[in-house]
Amino acid sequence: MAGKKEFLIKINLDFCKACGLCYSYCPTKAIGPDKEFRASVVDADKCIGCLQCENYCPDFAIEIEEIK
Amino acid sequence: MAGKKEFLIKINLDFCKACGLCYSYCPTKAIGPDKEFRASVVDADKCIGCLQCENYCPDFAIEIEEIK
Amino acid sequence: MFDYAEYLRLDKLPHIWCYGCGNGIILKGAIRAIDKMGWEKDSVMAVSGIGCSSRATGYLDFNSLHTLHGRAIPFATGIKMAKPELNVIVFTGDGDATAIGGNHFIHAARRNINLTVILFNNNIYGMTGGQYSPTTPKGYFASTAPYGHIDPSFDIVELALGAGATFVARSTVANPREMEKVIHEGLKNKGFSLIEVVSNCHERFGKRNKMKSPYEMIEWIRSRSVSKVKAESMEAEEREGKIITGIFRQETRPEYVETYDELVLKKARGGI
Amino acid sequence: MFDYAEYLRLDKLPHIWCYGCGNGIILKGAIRAIDKMGWEKDSVMAVSGIGCSSRATGYLDFNSLHTLHGRAIPFATGIKMAKPELNVIVFTGDGDATAIGGNHFIHAARRNINLTVILFNNNIYGMTGGQYSPTTPKGYFASTAPYGHIDPSFDIVELALGAGATFVARSTVANPREMEKVIHEGLKNKGFSLIEVVSNCHERFGKRNKMKSPYEMIEWIRSRSVSKVKAESMEAEEREGKIITGIFRQETRPEYVETYDELVLKKARGGI
Amino acid sequence: MGEIKFLQGNEACALGAMRAGLRFFGGYPITPSSEIAEQCARLLPCSGGRFIQMEDEIASIASIIGASLAGSKSMTATSGPGFSLMQEALGYGIMAEIPFVVVNVMRGGPSTGHPTGPSQGDIMQARWGTHGDHPVIALYPESVPETYYEIIRAFNLAERFRQPVIFLMDEILGKMNESVEIKDDISVFEREKIQSRDGRYRPYAMKDDIPLTANYGEGLRFHVTGLFHDETGFPDVSGENIQKNMDRMYRKIENNIEELQKWEESGADNPEILLVSAGTQARSAKMACQELNSRGISAAVFRPVTVWPFPEKRLSALAARSKKVLVVEMNKGQLADECRKFISDEKLIPVNQLNSEMISPDEIIRQVEGVL
Amino acid sequence: MGEIKFLQGNEACALGAMRAGLRFFGGYPITPSSEIAEQCARLLPCSGGRFIQMEDEIASIASIIGASLAGSKSMTATSGPGFSLMQEALGYGIMAEIPFVVVNVMRGGPSTGHPTGPSQGDIMQARWGTHGDHPVIALYPESVPETYYEIIRAFNLAERFRQPVIFLMDEILGKMNESVEIKDDISVFEREKIQSRDGRYRPYAMKDDIPLTANYGEGLRFHVTGLFHDETGFPDVSGENIQKNMDRMYRKIENNIEELQKWEESGADNPEILLVSAGTQARSAKMACQELNSRGISAAVFRPVTVWPFPEKRLSALAARSKKVLVVEMNKGQLADECRKFISDEKLIPVNQLNSEMISPDEIIRQVEGVL
Amino acid sequence: MRYEIIFSGIGGQGMILCGKIAAEAASIYEKKHSVQTVYYGPESRGGIAESYVIISDEPVDYPKITRAHALVAMSQSGLDRHLAHIHENAVIITETGKVVTEGRIPRRASLSAGAFTEESIRIMARPLAANIVALGLFSAKTQMISPEACKKAIRHNVPAGTEEKNIAAFDAGYQLGING
Amino acid sequence: MRYEIIFSGIGGQGMILCGKIAAEAASIYEKKHSVQTVYYGPESRGGIAESYVIISDEPVDYPKITRAHALVAMSQSGLDRHLAHIHENAVIITETGKVVTEGRIPRRASLSAGAFTEESIRIMARPLAANIVALGLFSAKTQMISPEACKKAIRHNVPAGTEEKNIAAFDAGYQLGING
């Protein structure tokens, strides 16, 4: 789809403490919990770059980068 | 003069520190300073019992009593 | 005739305050207000910190406690918690209550514990020789402000309101009868009451600021005083430097120790 | 992409805070706001007291100082007086700033010294295990309130206003972008700025009060939040228990150290 | 036999205080003492007492002084940083001769130091922390059951001598769990008061150098101040009055030193090696001593329970008969330094460790072997 | 010869501090120290420094620690009650090794005590007032000119050893007027800094056990904490690190004890009678000594100027040669007690008075005659 | 005899409670002498949190570990840190999958591992009682404290309402020990 | 020789300033050694406020009074309290009318009294300089400190603008001494 932005979801599992905030607040469920409740990418295409996950993550463990 | 109240001006010179507040605030100048600036009765008849002197005296050194 | 002697430890007089010091005027107003409450002397507890003003407790024939600089309120809090039936009155100064004791002041206000705080605000540290206090007005001189004072002052009334006090009032020694009245209102409040009384210290403040006599200072105070009602219709700039008098809050909220007894004591007994 | 790493001491991460602790959300918001100021890192001085929240300074690649419980503000005051060119930011908690440090808080506000205080209000003493703080809401449980808490809370915004702060705002972790904005406004103010950020501590507060997860707690915060504008049209009872967010004062008044330098330094030099 | 409870040291401190008649606790949380406050918050209202968490440690100690003056047995609990903040008001309590108990659960210092580590670093501070000359009473138990009983003794001494009592614990003790037998026959000292007045009531009228001040609110209106004062309670800063009262305040302790002091001796009689150690650290010394004894080395342990006034006389006598005295402490040698006053430098061997662990029996034995 | 000024002790303290490079004073007034603050308020802005009156003593000491970290030589001044309140932050200064000077003009204690009376009651508090083990530097001059020069030395030692220095005065000294010769050749120590960084800047990198921490705001971003910390300044509460740093902090003092310690000896060589006395009280001892000497009695005075670390070694040597050692103090015997550690009880005679007056030469002579 | 146990883990795993239960069981319900001490970091969660239990027929003087007879290690560091402080024939209890034991256990020591977290999740749908499962295994393997005493102490120490689940967790652990 | 002076009075009478002027005069302008110490009560006004001055050719050790050579007493208590601490032939200076001296002065002591307050009021319409008048009398009677030195010290210590009045007050007191 022309014009649709794409995003890279970068998760740092060394920092992630599995609090669940990022995926709880992700409006598109582009991300979700892994087996140990850490953040993991469910469907990167769904990401709309709203940065909710990044803003709520207390642990500097998830960042969103726009792919140009 | 009938109805005019009379007042006893009681000054305790042991307590008086010569601050001058009582006679400064006396509206009738019934009281005034003595040689050492302590309170003294100038003219008891002028006293109207307004209690200004008593209220301002910081030293419990002057009290007004109505003579009945 | 009002019998001050009834409430005084006469053998401690004359007091140590300078001639014409406003502290004596406030002490008298407080005595008249307490008298109106009709309390047994045994039931009254007078607590003070350290400062000229804090010497007040020594002259009063109540239970009396002269504590540490700034700490009158937490001492009083402990007394109230231990014996809520005591009528606890705190006598304190601008330095005592709002400099070193500022934290205790706002916390007691927050808790709404039933203390009546009579704050002698002479805008200076009197006892230690005239250093600036949190209420010394800008531009005036103090022993630690030799080039003129630059600190903005606390508005003690605003501070008490901000902290949550249920009774907040201000009066001055220029108006002893009004002062007596607001102290009386404060004593009636079941909760934390603050009565700020602006007072004169010609010795440590006046003399450095071209006001040599008690009378001059009291008139200076009078000249800056406006009632709350009048102040409300004034512009902000006009209000600058004014002493606004009156009752600023008079509210009924649950008292701290009563709440403790109702909720905590009850639950604890039921629960265990 | 925002580069947090630029401002972090990465080797100190992961931080010691619990999973989902709001402290991390605030730290990030603060970083973004500081970034907007365009300051050199060398010119930023981060000062904190003691508490979970006060650990923030250790993670920031600025000049940083972890002081004593309650004393971050007077340490910061000394730093500002010594080197006014530093941009001094205080990271503190509800206990640190309004319990033991309450007095310093109101005095710095009074002076209008140019410090930006970011106050992490999680309504509890996190680090020591969940004792009630001056902002723990009534009726909730804490380790020292086993029968339910009875203290009225400080409204920190009201307290700062009452003390004379020139910038006063409140935000919450439920709204990280708004938080970032008000912190940024606070940083811009040349004078004392207070930004209270209501935060979540599920570990020490939530778990005792039927909110086990960070998410639940943040939603609880959100559910109680109303904007200042909206709150103004609410009845007093309705406002009860609400977290009112927004900027409550934003005012220009002379800054303390600048005033000192303009008046005192000048006069002293002229006069001697 | 009384009920047996399994308790944490901090919990035993709170329970013992309740047993001693605690009616008011004003405190501010700090690791590793907070459980004492938490327990008091839970227990006090069950017996009609009251708990308050104050805004800081200064307010806490001020509040308990006020409550004590109003007749409630009172206590606060803290650790090093808070204890430092309490020093001014502690001096007020000593000056105005007011009974209350201050618990200091020692952690690693100075400053914030090591909040969750043990230490015995505040022993000298307990003696000298507040300004001016002043006598001090300080107790320091070694175990959870002893904590329970010594806190009761702390209250009894406070009430009897009209003096704050400092109750030292350490992080290990505060957080340790042990069983305590709660005995039935415990004596609790109730405040004695001179109620009679001829003319003005004299709250500081003395009986055997101890003022038997009444409580506020019981009909005798009196004045209390932190200035030097005379029998009436009013300020008197004349040289004679100051000298007289300072002498008396010291005398009140010295003349009752046997009632105040308490210590434990264990191990060999007339030992060659004397181990001196207080608090939980003494338990390690005792284990070491047993091992030494079993190896045929004549060793004993002297454990002061009353730390201040320090049981100098007894220890001095014991030391005189020993060849070496090892003072074993989790600090830089505070009690050892005190012992220098009456034990010669040749005999005295400080054994110190400041790595947030108790000195182990092995280490003590190693040190003993080094001097044999 | 320098200018001669007639100064009050408190004034000399402020002027000397200015001479030492004082740039920031944060204080809270208290009798009998307030003139120091007042003078600093007047003098500091004249040299581009700044003065602030804080809301209390805790804020005062906190502010000067902050200012010192930002590069300004800093001082506060107080008396007993304020000094008690400063203890927690004083410990912070020791732990984080920050240079500043705290003046305590001693008055009658404990508590509010006798605000306008002199005493030497805070000498032990200066050593042990804050919690946890810690080394201390404390100076105590006897006269107005010595105050001027010793306060300069106090700043120099603080800067050199990266440690708060406690400057003791007494009410007599603070309020006394005397003339002072203001010399030109005074050496002022300027803060040495290790500026180089390999990787992260290490503010607590040591040179001869002393950290040469940079100032904030000069391009090296570092962290300071009151927790135990390693060379990087970040917390490290491991046992090894705590032990290592506590040992080093003590060593930094012990290894430089000769540079730190200062005392005065006057009177007879190899005296039979040795008078030990500090501060203004020593001046009375010196007059007594002269009189004794003139009566043919072999007497001398030992006056510690550095009170902590106490000049034990020298005094011990002197005492060994004397028959009796009288320790003359306006307190209950605090230095005398310290002397018990190295002078036998038979030799040691405490001469104490606590009536808010200096012990007179006559009284000292009377005491000496009593033991002859 | 003096019997020493280390319960080691990280904050949140309940090793401090575990030690308290064991010590209380020994002291109150088995009438032995016991003492429990703790070690923990400043972190609220995630730092070291462990406890030491001494059980003896005599009053216990030194309350810390000299050489442990048993080590319950719920984390890797908890195992590794303490291997130097155990008896050569100590009983070691760890969680399967979470703690690597290969090549680390002294030759004469006896190792028992269990899937504590799984068991807990099975019993109460949450991992919270993993520590109690481990305690059950410990009780079975060492026979130092009877299961009855342990269960009494568990009832006394776990939050009201969770007693039965915790007893079940203990039993599960105990069974692991009997069977394994 | 060691010369000791007591300046005694109550707060507000300026006896502390008086002592400072005397000591400064001796030390700065006459190049002797001197020291001044003070005693005062907690009261802002009205309590005891006095100072002690030691002047000597040698450095002064003990800074307090052993036995005073001169006593300037502006209050009754200031005289009475110190009579025990003066040399038998001391110089005593008091204010006429304010201090009763009859039967109190030691036989060999020399007493000089003056109406200091009156003099001050005459000179500056206020009683403030009574202390300086007394200092003048002291200077004349004892000759311990030259009037020149005193005047220099006065200029240095009184509030700006009041120098001349104070010098006049000193001269008036000095004249009293010369004449009396």
Ligand SMILES: Cc1ncc(C[n+]2csc(CCOP(=O)(O)OP(=O)(O)O)c2C)c(N)n1
């Ligand atoms: C801890 C402590 N710090 C300082 C002082 C010194 N001090 C005594 S009174 C006072 C100021 C009093 O000011 P205020 O409360 O306004 O009383 P005032 O004398 O003006 O009535 C100060 C700073 C003290 N006694 N204790």
Ligand SMILES: Cc1ncc(C[n+]2csc(CCOP(=O)(O)OP(=O)(O)O)c2C)c(N)n1
């Ligand atoms: C003088 C002193 N008293 C008490 C403490 C213990 N203490 C450490 S942090 C803290 C409370 C912190 O609360 P807050 O500031 O709200 O921080 P949070 O942990 O909630 O973020 C307390 C009481 C201390 N370190 N120092």
Ligand code: SF4
């Ligand atoms: S940026 Fe928005 S949509 Fe994308 S993962 Fe994060 S929260 Fe989900």
Ligand code: SF4
């Ligand atoms: S918010 Fe951060 S820490 Fe929490 S689960 Fe997501 S990535 Fe992990």
Ligand code: SF4
């Ligand atoms: S009562 Fe009034 S009129 Fe009478 S003397 Fe007093 S002030 Fe004057």
Ligand code: SF4
């Ligand atoms: S107001 Fe009182 S003290 Fe003042 S002059 Fe009048 S009577 Fe005397």
Ligand code: SF4
């Ligand atoms: S100094 Fe000021 S406040 Fe104190 S007694 Fe004198 S006039 Fe009153």
Ligand code: SF4
């Ligand atoms: S205890 Fe609370 S405030 Fe502290 S780190 Fe955990 S969640 Fe955050």
Ligand SMILES: [Mg+2]
């Ligand atoms: Mg005042």
Ligand SMILES: [Mg+2]
């Ligand atoms: Mg908090």
